[in-house]
Amino acid sequence: MSRYILLLFTVLVCSSCHNTQNEKKEKEVTIPKPAALKVMTFNIWQEGTMVANGLDKIRDIILATDPDIVSFTEVRNYNDEDWTTKILKKLKDKGVDYFGKFAGGDVSLISKYPITASKVVYNGEGSVVKYNVKLNSKTIVVAAAHLDYKGYACYLPRRYYGGTPNWNLIKDENGNKSPVTNVDEILAYNKKSTRDEQIAAFLNSIKTETNPIILMGDFYEPSHLDWTEKAANRFDHNGVVINWPSTYTLFQKGFIDAYRNFYPDELTHPGITWPSKVHGKDSTSWTPLSDERDRIDFIFYKGHNIKTTSATMVGPKESYAYNELVTTFTSEENFMADTLEWPSDHKAVMVTLMFE
Known part of the structure; x- marks a missing residue:
């Protein structure tokens, strides 16, 4: 009888060990679910002061789109009031909680996930600020950028100066409108801004970064993925094909343009962000005799196993071309x-990024 009991005990112990080993193997091959993150870049035009009840309008847009992270540009903190605190309170009054941080410059960030650190990377004509965001067990770096508005060289092919010496029409000696189509001249004019220094400062700040990185904001410069051979006769490009330095430099450093990654055809999905229709306002165009529509607000990312799963424009379909509202x-x-x-x-632009 004792032999039988001993044998039965041995069988039970071995069976238990076998089951434990199987459970361990199953746990080892369990793959965690990817984390989806909705991020939005939003130039709020002098923090909403250019329209009536602008702060409420910005709040309503965030409530309607429900992003996880929003980077704001043109944050001014007028009257020494922290604008980011004001928008957080407006959202909380509607029962929606975000973390928020103004660290400096003219940008800020709100997030449904904790913001654990921040650092001003560049502050001059515009700014770049980095934030660490705790996304569940992962830390991601989110940078908000508002690049220099001067030397807006994409106006030159459209027969307008880009702020230097003014924003007026370019005319030849006979008084006729005269586009600049020489790429070298356009790129030289583009250097009148500090956008290249701002991008360089950002890239230098993330040289040793191992966490996923998101960079978003208003670049005041188009994309090299939009001024292509296919689009050479669109939006008054006047045949110009050009590698705009800010986006092209990021591309060379391995950054991915989320919107253009999801919609690779620049003709079917131009992604125009400027100049937009504004509620209760007249034309926002700076080149009333030209078509200046362009994509100058971006979301870039870099990191292993990240992909864009959706992308959308946020705002009205209408934009200004030749000083008229159009939806073409x-x-x-x-x-x-x-x-x-x-x-x-x-x-604004919003994309969903999947972190596997």
Whole structure:
């Protein structure tokens, strides 16, 4: 009898060990679910002061689109009031909680996930600020950028100066409108800004970074992925094909343009963010005799196993071209919050990123 009991005990112990080993193997091959993150870049046009009840309008757009992280540009903190605190309170009054941080410059960030650190990377004509965001067990770096507005060289092919010496029409000796189409001249003019220094400062700040990185904001410069051979006769490019330095430099450093990654065809999905229709305002165009529509607000990312799973424009379908509101080339694009009262001369962009 004792032998039988001993044998039965041995069998049970071995069976238990076998089951434990199987459970351990199953746990080892369990793959965690990817984390989806909705991020939005939003130029709020002098923090909403250019329209009536601008702060409420910005709040309503955030409530309607429900982003996880929003970077704001043109944050001024007028009257020494922290604008970021004000928008957080407006959202909380509607039952929605975000973390928020103004660290300096003219940008700020709100996030549904904790912001654990911040650092001003560049502060001059515009700014770049980095934030660490705790996304569950992962830390990601989110940088908000508002690049220099001067030397807006994409106006030159459109027969306008880009701020130097002014924003007027370019005319030849006979008084006729005269576009600049020489790429070297355009790039030389582009260097009148500090955008290249700002991008260089950002890249230098993340040289040793191992966490995923998101860079978003208003670049005041188009994309090399939009001024292509295919688009050479669109939007008054006047045949110019050019590698705009800010986006091209990021591309060379391994950054991915989230919107253009999801919509690779620049003709069907131009992603125009400027100049937008504004509720209760007249034209926001700076080149009333030209078509200046462009994509100058971006979301870039870099890191292993990240992909764009959705991308949308946020704001009205209408933009200004030749000083008239038009919706051409928008038929295949997605829009959110397009029926709300829009408070900015820029449209916002929102993408969903999947972190595996």
